[in-house]
Amino acid sequence: MHDSQEGPAQEFVVVANRLPVDVSVDEDGTISWIRAPGGLVTALAPMMRSGGGAWVGWSGSADLELDPFTDDGIAMTPVPLSAAEIEEFYEGFSNATLWPLYHDVIVDPEYHREWWSVYRTVNERFAAAAAAVAAPGATVWVQDYQLQLVPALLRSARPDLHIGFFLHIPFPPMELFGQLPWRHQVLEGLLGSDLIGFQRSGDAANFLRSVRRFTAHPVRGQNVSITTPFANPGRTIRAGAFPISLDSKAFNQLANRPETIERARQIRRDLGDPQVLLLGVDRLDYTKGIRHRIKAFGEMLAEGAIGNGEAVLVQVASPSREQVAEYVQLRSEVEEMVGRINGDHAEIGRPVIHYLHHSYPAEEMAAMFRAADVVLVTALRDGMNLVAKEYVAARSDLDGVLVLSEFAGAADELTSALQVNPHDIEGMKTTILSAMRMPREQRRRRMRALRRRVLTNDVAHWARSFLTALAHQGGLNQAPLPGSRTDVEARDD
Numbered sequence: 001m002h003d004s005q006e007g008p009a010q011e012f013v014v015v016a017n018r019l020p021v022d023v024s025v026d027e028d029g030t031i032s033w034i035r036a037p038g039g040l041v042t043a044l045a046p047m048m049r050s051g052g053g054a055w056v057g058w059s060g061s062a063d064l065e066l067d068p069f070t071d072d073g074i075a076m077t078p079v080p081l082s083a084a085e086i087e088e089f090y091e092g093f094s095n096a097t098l099w100p101l102y103h104d105v106i107v108d109p110e111y112h113r114e115w116w117s118v119y120r121t122v123n124e125r126f127a128a129a130a131a132a133v134a135a136p137g138a139t140v141w142v143q144d145y146q147l148q149l150v151p152a153l154l155r156s157a158r159p160d161l162h163i164g165f166f167l168h169i170p171f172p173p174m175e176l177f178g179q180l181p182w183r184h185q186v187l188e189g190l191l192g193s194d195l196i197g198f199q200r201s202g203d204a205a206n207f208l209r210s211v212r213r214f215t216a217h218p219v220r221g222q223n224v225s226i227t228t229p230f231a232n233p234g235r236t237i238r239a240g241a242f243p244i245s246l247d248s249k250a251f252n253q254l255a256n257r258p259e260t261i262e263r264a265r266q267i268r269r270d271l272g273d274p275q276v277l278l279l280g281v282d283r284l285d286y287t288k289g290i291r292h293r294i295k296a297f298g299e300m301l302a303e304g305a306i307g308n309g310e311a312v313l314v315q316v317a318s319p320s321r322e323q324v325a326e327y328v329q330l331r332s333e334v335e336e337m338v339g340r341i342n343g344d345h346a347e348i349g350r351p352v353i354h355y356l357h358h359s360y361p362a363e364e365m366a367a368m369f370r371a372a373d374v375v376l377v378t379a380l381r382d383g384m385n386l387v388a389k390e391y392v393a394a395r396s397d398l399d400g401v402l403v404l405s406e407f408a409g410a411a412d413e414l415t416s417a418l419q420v421n422p423h424d425i426e427g428m429k430t431t432i433l434s435a436m437r438m439p440r441e442q443r444r445r446r447m448r449a450l451r452r453r454v455l456t457n458d459v460a461h462w463a464r465s466f467l468t469a470l471a472h473q474g475g476l477n478q479a480p481l482p483g484s485r486t487d488v489e490a491r492d493d
């Protein structure tokens, strides 16, 4: 299935920190690839398969020099990272500096000059790999906070390319972004793009305010102008909102399979057929508000708002970034809370919280969504949150209630969810109770409105809107300026 190949020049190139496959190396050195979990892969893979193209990214393992290969119609171009680079670029600058800074400093970002220097080196490597596979005039789409310097690096190597960038996580308010010692370099890196996409219009606005404050480039509306005194073309970069989604029709179908529906029934039976099944599904990340949600649930049990045996909470917390200190600490805090609440309220064979520190295949997730009466998405800050959209896509039976944090990007679109401020524990308890007690007619009405949104604005729509806007903007930036030699020749023809 995996042909090793040099690879022809590609018209469409995605550059992301991770390849959409994870490598695994056996003891005898045999290499195999497995589909990697994560929103981005789910989002782009269907389009890459149908349209063809190359994907430049890291395999997920240290110190592996891997040849390019083709998987499922996508030309994979692995970028190696050494163990030290994983520590300083991935765990360090990406996930202990940028991640907390961009998520409203929920935990303190760490600023280390050494991490920054490795971030730059690794971004140069990704840019060089993309420059090497892209055909003349190709479209290159760079993804996420790990690779913010790639657009400018790529433009200086390959001015012929159309370059787009999409930030999957929030862009913080200028007052927070201003903390970053390398704020100017990051903005200039992003401004190598023709089009910069964000999840919400608020993120784009935050970015434009930072450009205005920390660079000299003029900003007008959604556009930033870059004028250079020597080179012919000035460029206009557009910053706008392109809320990401999932392959909602495929997920809808998966959730509708008879075996998924049967599995959903089985899950409820295994849980002791509770009256109400509450579900949380997250990477184990401090941005997700897992502790806040468990605290609210624990208090509802302690105060008797939830009766004995009335409800169970299933919390799927998939392992994530396990070498980063804040994640290690979060894990022990969550596990201690779960242990204490179960200690107080569980009976033999009947825990009140089922805590699952695993990730599951899509089939099992669809069954869990189908089984859940209420899904709790209580992120303190989240770029989009595709779990919220997956739940909606899974409920063709029009049942189920979504409780959704107003701090998740999805809140802009999913206005028929019950929205909460996860910092307000009392408010969250009241909302969870309304979700549990919501009359059937209201559940149907809300779910129908949510589904209309999620099924129409699917991932194909997201990719299409972004790429259409990119083609337009890239075209404008490469049009000859009036009076330039090419322009005069063109008119003479």
Ligand code: G6P
Pocket: 017, 018, 038, 039, 040, 144, 145, 168, 169, 320, 321
């Ligand atoms: C978020 C980020 C992605 C990242 C994913 C998983 O969704 O926006 O860029 O790939 O989390 O995190 P990981 O650190 O495992 O790649």
